[in-house]
Amino acid sequence: MTKRKPLIAGNWKMYKNIPEAVGTAREMVKLLKEPPNAEVMIAPGCVLLNAVMREIEKSCISLGAQDLFWEKEGAYTGAISASMLVSAGCKYVIIGHSERRQYFAETDRNVNLKIRAAIDSGLVPILCVGETEIQRESEETFSILDKQIQMGLKDFSCDELDKLVVAYEPIWAIGTGKTATSRQAQDVHEYLRNALENTFGNSLAKNIRILYGGSVKPENIAELMAMPDVDGALVGGASLNADTFIRIVSF
Ligand code: PEP
Secondary structure, three states, X not given: OOOOXXXXXXXXOOOOOHHXXXXXXXXXXXXXXXXXXXXXXXXXXXXXXXXXXXXXXXXXEEEEEOOOOOOOOOOOOOOOOHHHHHHOXXXXXXXXXXXXXXXXXXXXXXXXXXXXXXXXXXXXXXXXXXXXXXXXXXXXXXXXHHHHXXXXXXOOOOHHHOOOEEEEOOHHHOOOOOOOOHXXXXXXXXXXXXXXXXXXXXXXXXXXXXXXXXXXXXXXXXXXXXXXXXXXXXEOHHHOOHHHHHHXXXX
8 A cells, every 4th residue: 555644734723923833833843853754734823824934944844824715816805815825835725624614604615616726826735524523423424524525626637636635523523632533533534535536536545645633632643643544633732832743743
């Protein structure tokens, strides 16, 4: 089986101001003496991107954004374009995070447009998918994920998706301290890889990185990463502290 290079991505959400973000990024660079086996990315809030970029640019940590708007430019007050993110030094952009879906009414159709904007600008999209606790209990997990994947990736060719990253984030595990067991994560990741194979073919499915997200911490990362279809993690709360995040990265 092809070994995919793991990705450990930190989502800082709406935390930190500029001095705090600079301090955390600087400490991460200092702590990350050896290049790890995984690619590492941090996604601070938009206002923090520039300052954080200056701290990490000579390190092996890449910059990511937490969202973008799909239009190239225009009268869209408050929105951030793909081109703005590229010019700030972003390589990755998180798209369709459950908090965006919940608090900003983001739909699968919006997610599809955002992935298009990211890919057309050369950004690597991290497409987040996941079910609520009620959906899991009523055995709807796979049908929810199918819908999120099929609609989010509608009208893309396999070639366009060659760098896409998918993050499986069960909503019941985000910020709750409840982590999916490594078995639960593996079952869903395997399902997602098969679903991607059915739609986009074997070559894309075997190369695509599928991250797990939901209360990842230094204590559970090794067990999750031991699963054959878990190719990294999207880390929220535990990415806010440099020492904790670097311990996850060095799993
Ligand atoms: C996230 O924000 O994507 C996330 C998984 O958060 P946490 O690690 O805090 O559960």
